[in-house]
Amino acid sequence: MPATAENLRELHQLHQRAKALRDRLASAPKTLASRQAALDSRKAALEDARKALQDAKVQVKKREHLMQAQQGKIDDLKVKLNLVKKNEEYKAIQNQIANDKSSLGNLEDEILNGYSEIEAQSADVAKLEAEYKQFADDVAAFRDQVESQTGPQKTQLDELEKAVAEAEAIIPDDQRERYRRTIKQHGADAMAAVEVDFKTHTGACSGCYVTITTQTLSEVMRAESLSFCNTCGRILYLAEEDHQNTRRKSR
Ligand SMILES: [Zn+2]
Structure with missing residues (x-):
């Protein structure tokens, strides 16, 4: 998986x-x-x-x-x-x-x-x-x-x-240690969705609201391994697109 x-x-x-x-x-x-x-x-x-x-x-x-x-x-x-x-x-x-x-x-x-x-x-x-x-x-x-x-x-x-x-089980073996540490530090808040603005191709960590680098954003989008926020250290994943659209509309 x-x-x-x-x-x-x-x-x-x-x-x-x-x-x-x-x-x-x-x-x-x-x-x-x-x-x-x-x-x-x-x-x-x-x-x-x-x-x-x-x-x-x-x-x-x-x-x-x-x-x-x-x-x-x-x-x-x-x-x-x-x-x-x-x-x-x-x-x-x-x-x-x-x-x-x-x-x-x-x-x-x-x-x-x-x-x-x-x-x-x-x-x-x-x-x-x-x-x-x-x-x-x-x-x-x-x-x-x-x-x-x-x-x-x-x-x-x-x-x-x-x-x-x-x-x-989805956590890659070589990142398990870091995953554990992050969970230990942040608990259920250890993971954060990245909300992507596809027009500007930028994304922000929803844990600390800081814009992530283009490189991290590409990593998150590729989802080949775990990506971590450079600012708060949370584990990043792409937010659901429907969710993003709803959010953008509501703004
Ligand atoms: Zn963050």
């Missing part, structure tokens, strides 16, 4: 498809991990909000107990008030009752505020819970998708790698 433009084009496409698949296989677990981390931090935020709500409820309960105690104290003082004989003592108890009633009023205000805070916090928690659930469902669905696709994608990649190895 000779290293014709068509064969080289096919080999390049196989390299590109294998790379795309390898990239997808590598990126999916990273995307999953970052979504999972985002989910974990939402869970932590939800738990903080739940705890704050719980604390607020405890605070209100404490104040309600205080209020009851205060009320009891005032009731006791009222009983005492009816029993005292001395005017001074009577006035002292009256003052005490007035003070206690005032702090009872403050407690009532604090409790009312506490209830409205609890209401707002409960709404926040409910919102966070709904968002968390939605996000958790999304992450689970994405995980399922990644897990179900990984196997088939690996199989597909194995097949593509085999196909690449088979397609590499």
Whole structure:
């Protein structure tokens, strides 16, 4: 099998498809991990909000107990008030009752505020819970998708790698070493089409966009062995003519 433009084009496409698949296989677990981390931090935020709500409820309960105690104290003082004989003592108890009633009023205000805070916090928690659930469902669905696709994608990649190895039969033996080095350096980008302008008989490497020499262009067109771009070192092959025409028209 000779290293014709068509064969080289096919080999390049196989390299590109294998790379795309390898990239997808590598990126999916990273995307999953970052979504999972985002989910974990939402869970932590939800738990903080739940705890704050719980604390607020405890605070209100404490104040309600205080209020009851205060009320009891005032009731006791009222009983005492009816029993005292001395005017001074009577006035002292009256003052005490007035003070206690005032702090009872403050407690009532604090409790009312506490209830409205609890209401707002409960709404926040409910919102966070709904968002968390939605996000958790999304992450689970994405995980399922990644897990179900990984196997088939690996199989597909194995097949593509085999196909690449088979397609590499076109590489002349004396250029294998250089081919390997170029692939190692540039990966799937190691090959580049040469777009030829037949009017001016010039061509440019589509890897680095630099015009190639007339000599290299003749070599590429003869396709007797591999040609390399003098500027970027990529392996060159002739672009498909249809493709070129389409491109030229679109310009
Ligand atoms: Zn180049």
